Amino acid sequence: xxxxxxxxxxxxxxxxxxxxxxxDPISGHVSLFWYQQALGQGPEFLxxxxxxxxxxxxxxxxxxxxxERPEGSVSTLxxxxxxxxxxxxxxxxxxxxxxxxxxxxxxxxxxxx
Amino acid sequence: xxxxxxxxxHITVSEGASLELxxxxxxxxxxxxxxxxxxxxQGLQLLLKxxxxxxxxxxxxxxxxxxxxxxxxxxxxxxxxxWSDAAEYFCAVGADKLIFGxxxxxxxxx
Numbered sequence: 001x002x003x004x005x006x007x008x009x010x011x012x013x014x015x016x017x018x019x020x021x022x023x024d025p026i027s028g029h030v031s032l033f034w035y036q037q038a039l040g041q042g043p044e045f046l047x048x049x050x051x052x053x054x055x056x057x058x059x060x061x062x063x064x065x066x067x068e069r070p071e072g073s074v075s076t077l078x079x080x081x082x083x084x085x086x087x088x089x090x091x092x093x094x095x096x097x098x099x100x101x102x103x104x105x106x107x108x109x110x111x112x113x
Numbered sequence: 114x115x116x117x118x119x120x121x122x123h124i125t126v127s128e129g130a131s132l133e134l135x136x137x138x139x140x141x142x143x144x145x146x147x148x149x150x151x152x153x154x155q156g157l158q159l160l161l162k163x164x165x166x167x168x169x170x171x172x173x174x175x176x177x178x179x180x181x182x183x184x185x186x187x188x189x190x191x192x193x194x195x196w197s198d199a200a201e202y203f204c205a206v207g208a209d210k211l212i213f214g215x216x217x218x219x220x221x222x223x
Contacts (some may be wrong), residue, residue, distance in 0.1 A: 002165065004156070005185065020171070033210060042117075042203050042213030056210060091156060104156035 002026065004105035006092050006100055012111045021108045022078045025094030027112050032075050033102060034067055035091040049075060079110075087112045117204050126194050127222050134189040134217050135211065136204030138145035146187040147205040148178055151216075163187065171180050174198070196221045 005024040011017050025032050033049055035043035036059075045059040051072040060067070064082075069075040079086055089109050093102035120140045126132055138144055145164050149157035160221060162171025168180040178189045199221045205211040 031209070035211075040215075043203075043211070045210040045212070048210055059204050059210070060134075093157075101159050101162050103159070104149075106154070106156040 004092055004094050004103055006105035006108050008108060009106065010109050012113065015082060015084060017082055018078065018080045019082055019110065021079075021090050021110070023075045023092030023105060025073065025075070025092070026103055027073075028096070028098055030096035030102075031095040031100075031102070032057070032069055033074070033093045034077050035093065036061075037089040037091055037107070039088070046077070046095075052088075064103075076101075082110075082112045084112045086110060090096075106110050107112075115212050116205065117206050117212055117214035119204055119217050121217045122215070123220070125220040125222060128196050129193050130195060132189075132191045132194045132198075132219070134202050134204075134219070135189045136189065136214060137185050138204070138206045139185065140206050140212075142186075142208070144206045145208055146178075146180060147211065148172065148187075148189050149203045149205060149213075151203065152201045153200075159190070160189070160202075164170045172220075174193065189200075194219075194221055 007022045032044040033048050037043040048056040049066045049069040064080045066078045089107040091107045095102045102107045116139045116199040147162045151157050159187045160176050163170050163180045201216045204214045
């Protein structure tokens with residue numbers, strides 16, 4: 001079946017602009033995670049949903065970052081007033097339940113000019 | 114604090130040679146442990162996982178890993194490396210959100 005799909009694959013924005021990144025999880029997967037991967041680093045946790053409920057947002061670096069999953073499937077990560085330090089690859093992962101292996105999408109590479 | 118350490122930033126091996134990538138973790142409870150592989154421009158692919166039971170786990174592509182609680186380690190091994198194994202390897206720990214190491218870049222020479 002289809003894997004986790006993320007769009008766009010690449011996004012270039014000017015500092016101060018708002019961006020929205022989309023994640024389509026594997027059908028039927030209850031859990032959805034967002035991670036941020038800076039160049040040369042491992043992924044770092046941002047936030048976690050179980051169905052439509054956001055259970056953990058402790059990794060969001062500031063209140064400029066906002067994530068939603070209103071119908072328990074597709075999720076959007078929004079970054080307001082982007083800054084250069086937001087440049088990274090944003091990875092989405094989904095799982096059948098919370099403690100099962102996560103399946104990752106190919107990520108969105110965000111570049112802030 | 115929960116953390117994962119991958120001491121080797123970069124490893125180079127010859128094709129056909131054996132491989133061991135090191136991973137040490139710090140975690141308060143019984144850990145769920147994972148190894149993922151990432152090729153350039155791609156997401157992470159799960160190689161293998163340890164939840165409980167047999168401490169030697171087999172994964173895809175001929176990889177295996179051994180959980181050693183006394184050493185807080187979960188090292189990844191492969192008896193004979195192929196050129197296609199060149200990639201970035203990440204060890205991770207966690208029950209829901211994952212904590213990743215900084216990765217080990219594997220280069221394979223023919």
